[in-house]
Amino acid sequence: xxxxxxxxxxxxxxxxxxxxxxxxxxxxxxxxxxxxxxxxxxxxxxxxxxxxxxxxxxxxxxxxxxxxxxxxxxxxxxxxxxxxxxxxxxxxxxxxxxxxxxxxxxxxxxxxxxxxxxxxxxxxxxxxxxxxxxxxxxxxxxxxxxxxxxxxxxxxxxxxxxxxxxxxxxxxxxxxxxxxxxxxxxxxxxxxxxxxxxxxxxxxxxxxxxxxxxxxxxxxxxxxxxxxxxxxxxxxxxxxxxxxxxxxxxxxxxxxxxxxxxxxxxxxxxxxxxxxxxxxxxxxxxxxxxxxxxxxxxxxxxxxxxxxxxxxxxxxxxxxxxxxxxxxxxxxxxxxxxxxxxxxxxxxxxxxxxxxxxxxxxxxxxxxxxxxxxxxxxxxxxxxxxxxxxxxxxxxxxxxxxxxxxxxxxxxxxxxxxxxxxxxxxxxxxxxxxxxxxxxxxxxxx
Ligand code: SF4
Ligand code: SF4
Numbered sequence: 104x105x106x107x108x109x110x111x112x113x114x115x116x117x118x119x120x121x122x123x124x125x126x127x128x129x130x131x132x133x134x135x136x137x138x139x140x141x142x143x144x145x146x147x148x149x150x151x152x153x154x155x156x157x158x159x160x161x162x163x164x165x166x167x168x169x170x171x172x173x174x175x176x177x178x179x180x181x182x183x184x185x186x187x188x189x190x191x192x193x194x195x196x197x198x199x200x201x202x203x204x205x206x207x208x209x210x211x212x213x214x215x216x217x218x219x220x221x222x223x224x225x226x227x228x229x230x231x232x233x234x235x236x237x238x239x240x241x242x243x244x245x246x247x248x249x250x251x252x253x254x255x256x257x258x259x260x261x262x263x264x265x266x267x268x269x270x271x272x273x274x275x276x277x278x279x280x281x282x283x284x285x286x287x288x289x290x291x292x293x294x295x296x297x298x299x300x301x302x303x304x305x306x307x308x309x310x311x312x313x314x315x316x317x318x319x320x321x322x323x324x325x326x327x328x329x330x331x332x333x334x335x336x337x338x339x340x341x342x343x344x345x346x347x348x349x350x351x352x353x354x355x356x357x358x359x360x361x362x363x364x365x366x367x368x369x370x371x372x373x374x375x376x377x378x379x380x381x382x383x384x385x386x387x388x389x390x391x392x393x394x395x396x397x398x399x400x401x402x403x404x405x406x407x408x409x410x411x412x413x414x415x416x417x418x419x420x421x422x423x424x425x426x427x428x429x430x431x432x433x434x435x436x437x438x439x440x441x442x443x444x445x446x447x448x449x450x451x452x453x454x455x456x457x458x459x460x461x462x463x464x465x466x467x468x469x470x471x472x473x474x475x476x477x478x479x480x481x482x483x484x485x486x487x488x489x490x491x492x493x494x495x496x497x498x499x500x501x502x503x504x505x506x507x508x509x510x511x512x513x514x515x516x517x518x519x520x521x522x523x524x525x526x527x528x529x530x531x532x533x534x535x536x537x538x539x540x541x542x543x544x545x546x547x548x549x
Pocket of ligand 2: 461462463464484485498499
């Protein structure tokens, strides 16, 4: 059968477009050093070339027309928007979390101390669980599975430097109040944070549930937290994709500690600048929080809290660290930009749950926990795995499709996920096809 010249031309354009798209995707995978994805895309390229050449040689008109029609229908379903389910989780928690119940606080309880006795006499059920992590070598400790002398030392140094920032997180306001224009000062603070290294920044009104109910660390242990500030500035810093891809090996804890330090420095700088203008402020940085940063950041419009229970940003997923500054300086609040498509994608994806070495992430839909419908990771089994690994694991963060570097193809996929239900299904299969359902642990960067 002869090829109609018009069909031949359209088909030529179509096949050239498909081939160049696959080449461009292959180059992106090469840049990401994703061996499996490169192999898969080369196979796809070969398959497409053979198919197109055969169609061309044998002038299979009907096949070409069928091919083009199916492509058009497929593209149509990809571009028509389907609004996602808006009731996947409850938006506002109805109670405050007690920092004394967090694993970091429980990890600091020393057997034989009155604090230890008091906590476990009130919470005997937690004692059984916590005895499990106490049997493991511990975070950054010799004997742990991923012990790496230099890397652990580097991470330890970073955490020590974070602690040196604690004496700058709050302070007295000795300057008289400067009158400022709400919008101008908000923009200036945001610009300063970005100049200092922040990735994204947002402002929200402080809400009761943003605050822990009690302090759970250091000398302020047991102190009731009384919210005193009205505004919260939340910002993220990016974690390096290659360092994260090596998780749960030592590269993850080096990168986390480094970004906690960078975020901490930005936060204390911002808090000091605000005090210099005559307004009270407090920085909330690693190991010294009064607020729950992911909740504040979510309400400041920086992302959603997905299946793994941490902030997922639209462009870098969970591959960020967060810090917060609370203040009484009146600021322009960001609009609450909920992105239900991310949560709907989480419902379908489940990759973090299936890859979690601690079996700490649920594969189910959100459940009612303490009166709120949400996903909640099992913090005890997660922390026990950290103490075994010696690192803060981060395997969930490494495998999350949203953690891929923010290159043009990934941007396009994220746009599609946001827009179309069909695309959300397709994106799960595409990610599995190229990166694997359980992506391999990458070698640590040198
Ligand atoms: S891996 Fe998948 S399910 Fe888990 S947080 Fe990321 S998108 Fe959601
Ligand atoms: S950090 Fe590791 S153990 Fe914890 S939830 Fe993520 S993958 Fe699981």
